[in-house]
Amino acid sequence: MSALFSPEVLACSRAVAATGVASRHTFPARPFDSWAWRELITSSQVERITPLLAAAIEAGAMPATAEQRAEAFDLHAQMMGICLKLEADLLRVVALLEAEEVEVLVLKGPSFARLDYDDPALRFFGDIDLLVRGGDWERSASALISAGYRRRFAEIRPGFDRRFGKGVSFDGPDLRQIDLHRTFVSGPFGLRVDLPGVWSATATFSVGGRPFAALDSDHRFIHACYHAAVGKREPLLVPLRDVAGMLLRSRDPIDIGRVVRTAEEWQGRAVIARAVVEATDRLALEETALSEWAKRYRPSRGERRALQTYLDPHMGFAARSFVGVGSVTGIVGKARYVGSLLFPSRTYGGGRHGGRSARWIDAARQIAGLGRHQPPG
């Protein structure tokens, strides 16, 4: 994403993203000219930091003309309108799932906005992410489909999502998106998450007068790190800002010892380290005990190999899935997992990857090349 924007706009976007947390980034001395401003507006929308741009302008940190100020405020209001519609979806969908006796944890957007930002108007989100238990998976998916939601992609094989999948995206009747998760991310790091553990302690927030359950603060931080570090090859600024805000806040601080212990149990310390280093460096944050640990941390060979499947541009979902076999427990589980990957359903992958066999042949080539490419970052 960074190649699209000029250095001054990139630097300003990072300063905007760091609004509200202690950062060494500085804003420009004068309002941008119209060309740079257009770039900044585009960058803020791509990076999902327009609310923070409006906050920086309101606080006087980011210089802006009257027209620029009005445009940023209009965009902020439009983005909040999207969030409100998604919160209405959240109320409807959770009621739908609860009617099927499915327990739900709200992930990311609405929970981060309500629990981890000073004001929910500072955090935009573009979809709703819900975590359900593997045992509730089929009932949850059926309930959504009965309510008019459509799966974006077919299941690899019947039962794969429930046992091994990260989750599935559904488009609502109005085309807004619900992501139903079984775990945090696809591939090896997602398969290692102690899912019963994340359900054992939860936090609560309120939307529209009713309570919702979310991950507790340490698990929210870990999830934010997973999203920032391996959600995309080059993380957007908003997940880094999520990490930064949770890392630096004094209210309800994260328990660093518990975070590192949990990450160790999940074999995910490299993920936490990458997210914290990225957030600290890109947002120019003050150093913390966790950032100093993260900079010293040296991933094991296995962690480097797993990370590579997320970060290497030559790798895809299929290669990541195959590398995940080592994280599946039990011989029967491994056999089912590999069987699903080798013999996917006929409905899977045709339109998305140029055919089933082509997809897995590509994956085999990618795995054979593991270690030859260096992951970016």
Added chain:
Amino acid sequence: MTSQHRAGPEERWTRSAAALWRRTFDRTVLLDWSTGATFNLSATGAAIWDMLEVPASATELARELAPLYEVDVATVERDVRALLEQLHGMQVVTRA
């Protein structure tokens, strides 16, 4: 959200617990539950929304606002009452 109440001058109103809204830097954005669309309250409207955090009648709201805008209370009260009816139609305020 339907009501059997008769609109009266001393009815008190407050935000509905079900209201979905965000306060941005120059307005309040609300979800209109009756249509699913969003609605912006700017300036006075946003101020009224802030005041509805606690129950208040149209008269009480008008008495607070009139000096700020240097307009007579009766004129403000008429506008406040119209806004409250509109917000009630959106199912974002309720009679206290």
